[in-house]
Every structure is written in structure tokens, then in C-alpha cells.
Amino acid sequence: MPTGAHLLLVDDDPDLLRLLSMRLTANGYRVTAVGSAEAALARISIELPALVISDIRLPERDGMALFQQIRSQYPALPVILLTAHGTIPDAVEATSLGAYAYLTKPFDAKVLLERIEQALSLTAPSAVRTTGDEDWRSEIISRSQSMAELLAEARLVAASDASVLIRGESGTGKELLARAIHRASRRAKAPFIAVNCGAIPEQLLESELFGHVKGAFTGAVTSREGLVQAADGGTLFLDEIGDMPLLLQVKLLRVLQERVVRQLGSDAGRPVDVRILSATHRDLDAAMLEGQFREDLYYRLNVITLTLPPLAQRREDIGLLATQFLHMLAKKYQKTVNGFAPDALEALTRASWPGNVRQLYNVIEHVCALATAPLVPLSLIQRALRVPTLEVLSYTEAKQRFERNYLVQLLKLTDGNVSDAARLAERNRTEFYRLLQKYDLNASQFRGEPAPVADERQE
Structure with missing residues (x-):
């Protein structure tokens, strides 16, 4: 059944566009109708539709060229082609290249609706669906195919207890993905504890992670559990793991191997059951080569890698x-x-x-x-x-501005000598004077002559 999916119609026949728009809207779809391939690409860049329905014969860029560009830029976006008898070979070729279907004009509206429903049910990205089953990733707003594929993989990974390394540039949402994995896991009702390893000073990070006993260092007036213990039964997310000092990397590796955590200043260990998710924007392979990241810890953390695409x-x-x-x-x-x-x-x-x-x-x-x-x-x-504002002028305004500036520069260059300025512009004196009058320019202003004194009687 239609669920308000957004369809983009492309046809240079306004009557057909109007008829199809009315019919599809009546069947519960949200419809955008455009008359050319260029307009279609502009609309797609603003809002990606769930499906494109395009005529093959279009002005300037045809429907085949539109289909090929959609296929290269948006490979998961389904396309249904409308074709007249003479363009059937093109439509057949397009389906072999990945078009979902083609319909020959005049087509049966019922068949079109069936093709649309089939295309949406088979190819719509799972990220767009909003059933209750998607609550685990509700914080991640996306309709793109790349994110849909990543989330599908994350959902599979969530079912296990394997350590996951989330890679991605700063600001891509690594912690949001980690939270989503936690919510989709069997640990969802247990704590999710996030630690930014790059934001906590090195001398405090060990105590924050593993806790300390009273008297372990100056100022430790009471014993305190660390964040690893706080995450017991749940998930510990170590953000910017690449910034963790080498000494703490050794201690973290021991926790992962032994499943026991020792507070700072204590010889006794406490068993912990935590799943480790970590994230970094650094190149950990390069950090290992430089001796800044332990290889054994890397392989413990990097059982599964998920990479967030940049925006x-x-x-x-x-x-x-x-x-x-x-x-x-x-x-x-x-x-x-x-x-x-x-x-x-x-x-x-x-x-x-x-x-x-x-x-x-x-x-x-x-x-x-x-x-x-x-x-x-x-x-x-x-x-x-912080983009400089671009002043958009009409052609006439731009031409007038150029002419005025050009005349001013000529008169400055010739010190207001109209004959010389006209010769440089390759115009006769009469035409040049007309141009000066058009822009209210007076050659005498460029000769260093005093400006005329206003008649006091007029003041």
C-alpha cells in the first residue's frame, strides 16, 4: 500500500504531467513534477525521491542521459522509464543497465501503480522506514543508500558481543552510531558509558577509566569506581581511542584479555562484563608504524570495522x-x-x-x-x-555597470581628453559623448579642473 513516498515525474508534456500527478496523488503518493532532465537533477540534489518516473524523450538532455547520471550518482534510486514505440530499444537497453522497468505509451495506469509499488517495496532504503523496529537508530537521521547499508551492517553486528572500531572523520556521528549499536544489542537495558580519551588529561584518564582506592594519589580521599566498572553488563564506548597514552593502552588490553579491572592503587581485581566499542578519526595503521598505538590492542578492538561516510x-x-x-x-x-x-x-x-x-x-x-x-x-x-555574498545582477545591469566603469577608467587614463578616450575605445567622438551623457559623466571632472560653483541664488 502507498505510504506517502515521494515520486519525481519527468516529462515535457504538461498535460501528461498533470494527469499523472493527480492520479498518483490520489493513490497516496507525494509527487513532484518537472519538465526537463536539468530540472529533475536540480530537484534530486535538493531532496532525494523514493522513485523517478521519466519519459525517454526530453528536450536538450534526454531521458537516457538522465537515467545514466542518476545511476552514476544515486545507484540505489529506482527509475521507471516511459517510452513511445520508437524508443523501445533505448528502454530495453536502460533496463539491462539497471532501470527498474519501462512502460510503453499509452500505458495502463493500473500497471504503472503496480510497478511503482513493486519498485518501492524492493528497493526503498531500509533507513527510510519508520516502523517501531527502527527505534534503535532513531537518533540517526538519514535516507541515503550509503547510510542504509552501514546501518544494516551495524544491526547485524549489534547481535554479537564482538568489539567494533568505528572509523570516520570528526563530526560524522560516531557516538550516535555506537549508541544505536548498544540499543540494538542484548545489552540495551544496561548502561552505555561514553569516554572521550582525547578530552580527559592523561594524568586523570587512568583514574576515570579504572577507578582508584583511597590514598592511591594525592587528593584521593575516598575510593571511587571507574567508568569501566560503571559499564558492567553494558557497553563502554571509547571515543578517540587513538589519543590514549601507551601506558593506558597496556592496562586496557589487560582488561580485555582477563575481563578483570584493577583500581589504581589496588592489587585486587574485579570481574567485569563489558562490550567495547571504540572510535577514531586517526589513521591507526600509521600510528602503529610510528609506535604510538599497540598492535595487539588494535586487533582486540578492531574485530569488526564500520566506517561512517563524510556528509x-x-x-x-x-x-x-x-x-x-x-x-x-x-x-x-x-x-x-x-x-x-x-x-x-x-x-x-x-x-x-x-x-x-x-x-x-x-x-x-x-x-x-x-x-x-x-x-x-x-x-x-x-x-x-562564511561564504561571501554573491551579488547577482541581470544581464542589462551587469552590462551597464561594465560600461560605466570602462568609461571612467578611460577618462582617468587620458586625463579627461575625450578625443584620446574615444580613439582608445575605437568609437567616434559623437558616439563617445552620447555614452558619457548616458552615464552622466563629465570629462572635465577628470582634468583636475575645479568643480563649477553653485549659484548662490539657487540655494
């Missing part, structure tokens, strides 16, 4: 994430902001995002704090991204 490789998620963050932050700042202007959303989807999802959140917070209208404008996005 720039999952652009179809950007609009979804930005909108979610906007609604969340609008509530925080008590603002009536409910969306983005189309060019603002496009600017977000095209940005480079070196800081990944964390940077996107910070940009949306900046925008939300300064917003004064229900729709966020492009200028505010550019300001938050």
Missing part, C-alpha cells in the same frame, strides 16, 4: 538533517522558523562540509538564532557558512 558523500541527507535541526532549534530559541528558501536549501546541499554533521548543526543553530522570518534566506546561510 559530502551523503548529500541526499543534508536537507533532511537541516530541516530536523531547524525544527529542534526553533523550539529551543522559541522562533517561528519552519523552513528554508529554495536557494538556501540548495546552498546547504552544495556546501563542502569539512566538519560534517556537527558543522551542519552549528550552522543551523547560527541561522536559527538570527532568523527573523519563517523561511531562512540564502544570505543567512551564506553568512553562517
Whole structure:
């Protein structure tokens, strides 16, 4: 049954577009209709649909070229092609290259609906489904195929107790993935304890992890359990594991091998049952070669590796994430902001995002704090991204600005000599004077002559 899936229709026949849009909307789908391949690609860059239905014959770039670009950029996005009798060979070729299906015009609407339902049921990314079974990854907002595949793998990994190393650039959401794995595991009701190994000073990290007994060091006035003990029965997430000092790497390895933790200053051990998830943005292979990370610990932690893609490789998620963050932050700042202007959303989807999802959140917070209208404008996005505002002029305005600046430069160069300026511009004096009049320029202003004195009687 249709579930409000977003369909993109592409056809240069406005009557067919209108008819199909009405029919599909009546069957519970959300429909966007465009008349060209270029418009389709623009829409896809803003919001990835669940399915594309495109005519093969389109103006300028045809439906086959559109299909090939979709296949290269969005390999999991299903495409149904509509074809006239003369383009059947192209449609057959497209299906051999990965198009979901083709229908020959005129087609039976019932058959189209069946093909749509089949395509969605077989190819829609699991990350888009929102059944109760997806609660484990509810914090991870995504519709991209790369994230859907990663989450499917994470769900399988969660069922075991194997140690997992999560790789990814800073800001990609490594802790969110670790929390999701914990919630999908048999340990979900036990504690999830996160430790940032790079944020705690080296002299305190051992005590934080393993605890200490009274008198173990100056200031240890009472005994204290560490975070490893606090995670007993649950999951311990060691973020930025690559920043852990070598001495503590040895102690952590002993805990993993013996399943026993010893408090700082104590000879007695306590059994612990913890699953270790760790994360890093560092190249641990290079760190091992440099002697900064123990090889034996690396293989203990890296039983399974999951790699989070950078935000720039999952652009179809950007609009979804930005909108979610906007609604969340609008509530925080008590603002009536409910969306983005189309060019603002496009600017977000095209940005480079070196800081990944964390940077996107910070940009949306900046925008939300300064917003004064229900729709966020492009200028505010550019300001938050620290992008210089591009002044967009019409062709006529740009031409006029160029002519005025060109005339000014010529008159400066010739010290206001109209004959010389006209010769350099390869124009006769009469035409050159007309241009000066058009822009209200007076050659005498460039000769160092005093400006005419205003008639006092006119003041």
C-alpha cells in the first residue's frame, strides 16, 4: 500500500504531467513534477525521491542521459522509464543497465501503480522506514543508500558481543552510531558509558577509566569506581581511542584479555562484563608504524570495522538533517522558523562540509538564532557558512555597470581628453559623448579642473 513516498515525474508534456500527478496523488503518493532532465537533477540534489518516473524523450538532455547520471550518482534510486514505440530499444537497453522497468505509451495506469509499488517495496532504503523496529537508530537521521547499508551492517553486528572500531572523520556521528549499536544489542537495558580519551588529561584518564582506592594519589580521599566498572553488563564506548597514552593502552588490553579491572592503587581485581566499542578519526595503521598505538590492542578492538561516510558523500541527507535541526532549534530559541528558501536549501546541499554533521548543526543553530522570518534566506546561510555574498545582477545591469566603469577608467587614463578616450575605445567622438551623457559623466571632472560653483541664488 502507498505510504506517502515521494515520486519525481519527468516529462515535457504538461498535460501528461498533470494527469499523472493527480492520479498518483490520489493513490497516496507525494509527487513532484518537472519538465526537463536539468530540472529533475536540480530537484534530486535538493531532496532525494523514493522513485523517478521519466519519459525517454526530453528536450536538450534526454531521458537516457538522465537515467545514466542518476545511476552514476544515486545507484540505489529506482527509475521507471516511459517510452513511445520508437524508443523501445533505448528502454530495453536502460533496463539491462539497471532501470527498474519501462512502460510503453499509452500505458495502463493500473500497471504503472503496480510497478511503482513493486519498485518501492524492493528497493526503498531500509533507513527510510519508520516502523517501531527502527527505534534503535532513531537518533540517526538519514535516507541515503550509503547510510542504509552501514546501518544494516551495524544491526547485524549489534547481535554479537564482538568489539567494533568505528572509523570516520570528526563530526560524522560516531557516538550516535555506537549508541544505536548498544540499543540494538542484548545489552540495551544496561548502561552505555561514553569516554572521550582525547578530552580527559592523561594524568586523570587512568583514574576515570579504572577507578582508584583511597590514598592511591594525592587528593584521593575516598575510593571511587571507574567508568569501566560503571559499564558492567553494558557497553563502554571509547571515543578517540587513538589519543590514549601507551601506558593506558597496556592496562586496557589487560582488561580485555582477563575481563578483570584493577583500581589504581589496588592489587585486587574485579570481574567485569563489558562490550567495547571504540572510535577514531586517526589513521591507526600509521600510528602503529610510528609506535604510538599497540598492535595487539588494535586487533582486540578492531574485530569488526564500520566506517561512517563524510556528509559530502551523503548529500541526499543534508536537507533532511537541516530541516530536523531547524525544527529542534526553533523550539529551543522559541522562533517561528519552519523552513528554508529554495536557494538556501540548495546552498546547504552544495556546501563542502569539512566538519560534517556537527558543522551542519552549528550552522543551523547560527541561522536559527538570527532568523527573523519563517523561511531562512540564502544570505543567512551564506553568512553562517562564511561564504561571501554573491551579488547577482541581470544581464542589462551587469552590462551597464561594465560600461560605466570602462568609461571612467578611460577618462582617468587620458586625463579627461575625450578625443584620446574615444580613439582608445575605437568609437567616434559623437558616439563617445552620447555614452558619457548616458552615464552622466563629465570629462572635465577628470582634468583636475575645479568643480563649477553653485549659484548662490539657487540655494
